[in-house]
Amino acid sequence: MNDPRFFEGTVCAALPATYDKLKHKAYIYLTAGRDLLVFRQPDQPHVGLQIPGGTVDPGESHLGAALREFHEETGLAVTHALDTLCEQLVLFDNEVGRDVHSRRLYHAATAPGGAARQRDRWEHYEMTPSAGGDPVRFELFWMDIDQAIDAGTSRFFTGFHAPLADLRTRLETSA
Structure with a gap:
């Protein structure tokens, strides 16, 4: 059965006039050279590719949440600077409710031969889903x-594909 938490949403240019909840989220686009770390959920095969990150807890900064969620979802620690990539508003309007996710997307670069890039593929469990x-x-x-x-956008979960062209430009500029 499909989990309604993972139904597709819509990226919005502005905050919708009406919604039930506003949830703050933070994600890290980690690159090693030209490689981007992504994940899929094997137990939710209809959900597109995602970027590690998640919910900002009360009293937590977006940056702190991005680092915590990244570690929870990957088992890896980001120990270097994060650059803000962009911000997004995503409306999820389904049987669970009409919720808006206010996303802050960060970029971190690690060395292609660094510790984070030692494995091409691995499984990890998030033990405490929000x-x-x-x-x-x-x-x-x-x-x-x-x-x-x-x-393309159909392969990624709502909105995660959107900043990739800008990210590629950053990678080419810094090379």
């Missing part, structure tokens, strides 16, 4: 930025 329930299984893997862009 919505509660059983641990969530993630299959993490590295994807070339051009392949990620070419995969």
